[in-house]
Amino acid sequence: MEATDEQLMLAYAAGDAAAxxxxxxxxKGGLYRFVLRGMKERGIxxxxxxxxxxxxxxxxxxxAPQARFTTWLYTIAHHxxxxxxxxxxxxxxxxxxxxxxxxxxxxxxxxxxxxPQRQAETNEQLARLARALAALxxxxxxxxxxxxxxxxxxxxxxxxxxxxxxxxxSRLRYALAKLRGALDG
Amino acid sequence: xxxxxxxELSERYRELGREQPPRELDAKILAAARAxxxxxxxxxxxSIAAVIVLSATVTLEMQRERAQPENRIETPQQQKIExxxxxxxxxxxxxxxxxxxxxDVSTSAPAAGRPSRESADRERFERAAPAAAEERAKQLGxxxxxxxxxxxxxxxxxxxxxxxxxxxxxxxxxxFPDYRIPEAMRGRVERR
Numbered sequence: 001m002e003a004t005d006e007q008l009m010l011a012y013a014a015g016d017a018a019a020x021x022x023x024x025x026x027x028k029g030g031l032y033r034f035v036l037r038g039m040k041e042r043g044i045x046x047x048x049x050x051x052x053x054x055x056x057x058x059x060x061x062x063x064a065p066q067a068r069f070t071t072w073l074y075t076i077a078h079h080x081x082x083x084x085x086x087x088x089x090x091x092x093x094x095x096x097x098x099x100x101x102x103x104x105x106x107x108x109x110x111x112x113x114x115x116p117q118r119q120a121e122t123n124e125q126l127a128r129l130a131r132a133l134a135a136l137x138x139x140x141x142x143x144x145x146x147x148x149x150x151x152x153x154x155x156x157x158x159x160x161x162x163x164x165x166x167x168x169x170s171r172l173r174y175a176l177a178k179l180r181g182a183l184d185g
Numbered sequence: 186x187x188x189x190x191x192x193e194l195s196e197r198y199r200e201l202g203r204e205q206p207p208r209e210l211d212a213k214i215l216a217a218a219r220a221x222x223x224x225x226x227x228x229x230x231x232s233i234a235a236v237i238v239l240s241a242t243v244t245l246e247m248q249r250e251r252a253q254p255e256n257r258i259e260t261p262q263q264q265k266i267e268x269x270x271x272x273x274x275x276x277x278x279x280x281x282x283x284x285x286x287x288x289d290v291s292t293s294a295p296a297a298g299r300p301s302r303e304s305a306d307r308e309r310f311e312r313a314a315p316a317a318a319e320e321r322a323k324q325l326g327x328x329x330x331x332x333x334x335x336x337x338x339x340x341x342x343x344x345x346x347x348x349x350x351x352x353x354x355x356x357x358x359x360x361f362p363d364y365r366i367p368e369a370m371r372g373r374v375e376r377r
Contacts, residue, residue: 012218020218024211032206046210053214122200130201148198180190183197 005069013060024053027073030149034074037133037145038081048084052077067159074150075160078142085138125183132182140175143168331357331364339373347376 003011003019005026011019032049039045055076063072133141139161146152146160154172158165334357341350354374357364366374 017219021215024215024218028211029203029205033202033204036204046206049206050210050214054217057214057218126197126200129197133198133201148195176191176194179194179198183194 006065009060009063009069010065013063020057023069027070030151031073031077034145034149035077035081038138038142039084044084048077048080052080055080068156070150071152071156071160074146074152074156078161081142125185128182128185129179132179136175136178139163140171140178143171144175144179147172331361334361335366335370335374339370342374342376350374351376 003022005023008019008023012023031052032045035049035052036042036045039048052073056073059076133144136144142161143157146157150156152160154165154168157163157172158168161168163171334353338350338353338357341347341353
């Protein structure tokens with residue numbers, strides 16, 4: 001039977017470096033995309049990504065599995081991102097959709113097997129989605145990304161962000177409505 | 186409907202790309218993770234050793250403290266001092282109030298030439314907590330009958346230890362303010 005994240009983290013805290021490697025492999029992709037799409041620059045995202053894992057490494061002795069490891073990991077990520085925005089004098093407030101500082105939407109991954117016209121439509125739809133995601137207010141984008149990349153529930157997102165569940169539900173509802181709207185064109 | 190839309194949205198979102206951190210970033214993080222458990226291999230045995238030493242010290246200290254009350258009466262030195270406090274006539278030595286006795290023990294011990302460890306410890310303890318010792322003396326004294334108190338005072342008076350008798354009599358009056366000392370006894374306990 002596969003070890004849970006929490007078991008791996010405890011094993012790592014007891015000195016098993018291989019347990020960390022498994023844990024890292026499980027979560028690096030989701031966390032990386034969460035930070036990358038949550039921040040404005042790839043360089044900063046990578047720096048923060050590294051800092052988050054360093055926090056995990058440093059905190060291993062204090063780790064107590066009171067919540068899912070993922071919730072703990074994304075809580076650290078949330079705090080690091082908040083710290084970053086504060087240092088740069090940015091509030092965690094809705095971003096203006098027309099903000100020129102908004103990150104450029106990532107290029108959608110194309111499905112090469114599709115016929116050219118359909119592929120073009122799909123690419124256009126994904127480009128709209130990427131723009132809509134980048135244009136979401138920070139708090140709404142964070143909630144959406146925690147759900148998609150971390151697989152966190154409403155309650156877990158609330159715990160990770162320090163918001164109440166109603167606020168999280170509301171942010172998610174707004175985010176989904178805007179993103180669905182982008183898909184529909 | 187909303188669920189279906191959410192699923193579709195999730196699928197579309199995944200099509201945006203599944204970026205992964207660059208390999209060099211992976212390598213840095215994994216190297217840091219490997220370096221730290223190595224330190225912990227030393228830290229863990231050290232922590233365990235520290236805990237064992239601390240536990241043993243605390244246990245010994247607790248045992249020693251627990252042993253003190255029993256030893257107090259039983260040490261030969263203590264018995265000697267008790268005998269000095271209560272000379273001849275009374276078959277069992279009249280116990281002085283505990284606080285006074287403690288003072289006697291601590292001050293008499295060097296004169297006896299060989300201070301016991303228990304008395305030295307108790308002296309240290311009572312120096313540190315005189316109020317507690319006094320309170321304990323009162324409690325012990327209060328447990329005695331007034332007649333027994335007066336007998337002890339009379340014995341002190343007869344032995345010529347008037348200052349101690351005066352102090353004990355004053356304490357007696359504080360403890361038993363309503364007790365009327367019989368005339369015959371008054372002649373024995375009050376300073377002439």
